[in-house]
Amino acid sequence: MTKKIFTGIMLMSGLAVLIAVLFVTGIIYRHYSERAAAELCSKGRLIAAAVEQQGESYLDNTDFDELRVTWISPEGRVIFDSEEDPDTLGDHSDRIEIHKALESGEGGSSRYSSTIMQKTINYAKRINDGSVIRVSDVHMSAAALMASTADNVVLIFAAIALLSALGAVLVSRNIVRPVNNIDLDHPDISRNYKELAPLLTKLRLQNGRVSRQLDELTRSRRQFSIITENMDSGLIIADSKTAILAINSSAWRLLGSTQPADGASIFALDHSDTFRRCIQDAMGGKRSECILSTSGGDREILASPAKSTGMINGIVVFIHDVTEKQQLEIMRREFTSNVSHELKTPLTTIYGISDMLANGIVKPEDISSFGCDIRNEADRLITLINDIVSLSKLDENSIPRQDTDVDLYELAQEIIARLAPNAQAKQVTGQLTGEHITLRCNRTVIDEIIYNLCDNAIKYNTDGGSFEVRVSHIPTKALITVSDNGPGIPAEHLSRIFERFYRVDKSRSRKVKGTGLGLSIVKHGVMYLGGTVRAESTPGSGTVFTVELPIDKQA
Ligand code: ADP
Numbered sequence: 001m002t003k004k005i006f007t008g009i010m011l012m013s014g015l016a017v018l019i020a021v022l023f024v025t026g027i028i029y030r031h032y033s034e035r036a037a038a039e040l041c042s043k044g045r046l047i048a049a050a051v052e053q054q055g056e057s058y059l060d061n062t063d064f065d066e067l068r069v070t071w072i073s074p075e076g077r078v079i080f081d082s083e084e085d086p087d088t089l090g091d092h093s094d095r096i097e098i099h100k101a102l103e104s105g106e107g108g109s110s111r112y113s114s115t116i117m118q119k120t121i122n123y124a125k126r127i128n129d130g131s132v133i134r135v136s137d138v139h140m141s142a143a144a145l146m147a148s149t150a151d152n153v154v155l156i157f158a159a160i161a162l163l164s165a166l167g168a169v170l171v172s173r174n175i176v177r178p179v180n181n182i183d184l185d186h187p188d189i190s191r192n193y194k195e196l197a198p199l200l201t202k203l204r205l206q207n208g209r210v211s212r213q214l215d216e217l218t219r220s221r222r223q224f225s226i227i228t229e230n231m232d233s234g235l236i237i238a239d240s241k242t243a244i245l246a247i248n249s250s251a252w253r254l255l256g257s258t259q260p261a262d263g264a265s266i267f268a269l270d271h272s273d274t275f276r277r278c279i280q281d282a283m284g285g286k287r288s289e290c291i292l293s294t295s296g297g298d299r300e301i302l303a304s305p306a307k308s309t310g311m312i313n314g315i316v317v318f319i320h321d322v323t324e325k326q327q328l329e330i331m332r333r334e335f336t337s338n339v340s341h342e343l344k345t346p347l348t349t350i351y352g353i354s355d356m357l358a359n360g361i362v363k364p365e366d367i368s369s370f371g372c373d374i375r376n377e378a379d380r381l382i383t384l385i386n387d388i389v390s391l392s393k394l395d396e397n398s399i400p401r402q403d404t405d406v407d408l409y410e411l412a413q414e415i416i417a418r419l420a421p422n423a424q425a426k427q428v429t430g431q432l433t434g435e436h437i438t439l440r441c442n443r444t445v446i447d448e449i450i451y452n453l454c455d456n457a458i459k460y461n462t463d464g465g466s467f468e469v470r471v472s473h474i475p476t477k478a479l480i481t482v483s484d485n486g487p488g489i490p491a492e493h494l495s496r497i498f499e500r501f502y503r504v505d506k507s508r509s510r511k512v513k514g515t516g517l518g519l520s521i522v523k524h525g526v527m528y529l530g531g532t533v534r535a536e537s538t539p540g541s542g543t544v545f546t547v548e549l550p551i552d553k554q555a
Contacts, residue, residue, distance in 0.1 A: 005175055006165075010168050013161075014164070017156075017160050021156075025149075037123070040123045044123035047064075047069055047133055048133040067135055068135070069081075069082040069133065070089075070134045071134075072133075072134060076094070092134075095122070096109040097134060106125045108124070109121075117140070117147070118138050118140060120136055179196070184207075185207060189201065224246070231248055231250055233250060234250040235317070236251050236316070236319070237314060237315075237316055238279075238314050238315050243263050243265060250319070251317075251319050252269060254296065254299050256294045256295050274291075274292055275301065282303035283312065284305075285305045291322065291326070296321075296323075297321060297326075298321075299322065300320040302317065302318040303318075304317075334501075339388060343384065347381070353374050356370070387521060391500070401442065402443075407437070408436075408438070408450075409432070409435065411446065411447060412469045416432060419455060419458060426458060426463050428463075429467075430467050432468070432471075433469070434470045437478045439551070446525070449525045450482070452519065456482075457484040460486050462486055462487060466485055467482065468481075468482070469481070476551050477551050478548070478550075480547040482547075484542045484543055485541065485542040487540065488539040488543050489535065490504070490539050494536075498522070498533075500517060500520045502519075503516045526549070529550075
């Protein structure tokens with residue numbers, strides 16, 4: 001805008017100066033020509049008067065300087081010429097000024113010579129004898145006048161151009177300054193050009209609209225952020241060039257990454273091939289999913305392309321923590337394979353023995369011993385199935401809440417009595433100490449807990465060893481402690497004994513009846529009752545299991 005105003009002012013002032021110069025030159029030239037003509041006229045009259053009085057001698061004796069004087073006879077023949085030989089000059093009667101002078105006494109004319117850019121002005125006067133005195137003078141044409149002053153004109157032009165340029169800069173800046181100083185956010189109509197009022201009004205309306213839209217955008221962004229930040233799952237939105245557009249903190253935390261920088265690529269969050277392939281598939285328009293194993297656990301990645309009018313604009317990625325799900329899946333698979341294995345072993349034995357019996361290979365005196373073997377294996381199967389049933393009931397939380405008041409001391413006493421044959425077989429002595437604590441709970445579950453712990457204290461004890469069941473309480477909890485002085489459990493196994501089918505010494509345990517599910521039932525039973533169980537053991541000295549149950553269930 002400044003440039004346009006500047007150029008406009010310069011053009012206008014240049015044009016104005018040019019017109020002024022032409023106009024002034026014209027006036028001066030006209031004035032100069034009129035004065036020259038008047039001077040020539042008076043000179044002509046004087047010379048004519050002198051010739052009338054003195055005749056040719058005047059002309060011969062006078063120096064006319066630049067002035068050309070010609071004396072022409074009434075017939076038009078040149079009698080005298082101050083510059084040329086009269087004989088060389090032809091008939092002059094046809095010359096305008098001569099013609100006029102012969103006819104009316106005096107006359108004038110002017111002739112322009114483009115070659116010398118000069119103008120010759122003539123004045124002719126008829127004298128008494130009918131002849132004509134003509135005086136001629138040469139003076140500059142308007143063009144020549146201008147050319148002769150060209151240097152000065154150029155100088156004046158340059159000076160005016162400089163001044164105009166300075167003026168134009170100042171003026172254009174002055175005009176533009178208020179426009180440049182307009183506060184676009186808060187345009188003030190009263191402090192600006194009137195001509196700008198419609199524009200500023202539009203600007204104000206536009207600003208209002210933009211700020212309302214911005215508020216709306218900020219509000220919806222904040223809502224989006226609040227919602228996504230409170231999600232447990234990770235959410236990432238990336239554009240078609242993989243640059244992250246939105247990400248919640250769960251996403252980068254679940255991937256074990258740090259908060260990505262603005263505009264970072266989604267690939268910066270995880271460098272594994274699995275993740276890269278999954279994202280690339282989605283970028284290629286295919287919904288894809290994968291499981292990533294990170295230091296924090298297993299993550300399920302679900303990546304979907306975001307399409308509009310057939311074009312992929314970006315992708316939406318959901319990340320879920322599936323560590324527990326994966327572990328449960330592994331446990332389920334292990335459990336199934338363990339169950340199959342544990343069921344197969346006694347059944348194979350039963351099948352083998354019954355096959356021998358059927359084929360009559362067994363001697364009659366051995367039949368009863370083989371029968372015992374079949375019963376023992378069947379017994380093992382029944383125990384295993386009972387344990388699986390108990391465990392699955394606890395797993396599914398399908399045990400009916402038939403709580404009754406149970407005196408833990410009395411129950412422990414009853415269980416020790418139930419296990420007396422087993423204890424006797426191993427010459428293990430059991431002892432019950434403590435107090436009568438009544439707990440309101442499911443009797444079957446608490447029975448299984450104490451039974452399994454006492455059974456283990458006998459089973460895994462050394463022959464002739466002992467165990468103790470102690471029932472006590474602390475302000476908020478009932479405590480059941482089952483300790484024995486058996487061989488104990490090595491530290492590396494202690495953390496795993498509550499796992500399903502986990503047995504410390506498989507070859508030794510094989511000789512001891514058991515399913516590997518006893519302590520799992522204890523653990524889940526205790527959890528069902530809202531308590532905790534822990535095991536402490538000193539190899540060679542014995543093991544202590546401590547069960548803590550919330551006493552608020554006490555009747
Ligand atoms: P099982 O049915 O084989 O007894 P458990 O789940 O009850 O299975 O026990 C798991 C393993 O923990 C056992 O195989 C045994 O090796 C070990 N264990 C359990 N209780 C004791 C204990 N009191 N003393 C030594 N080892 C024990």
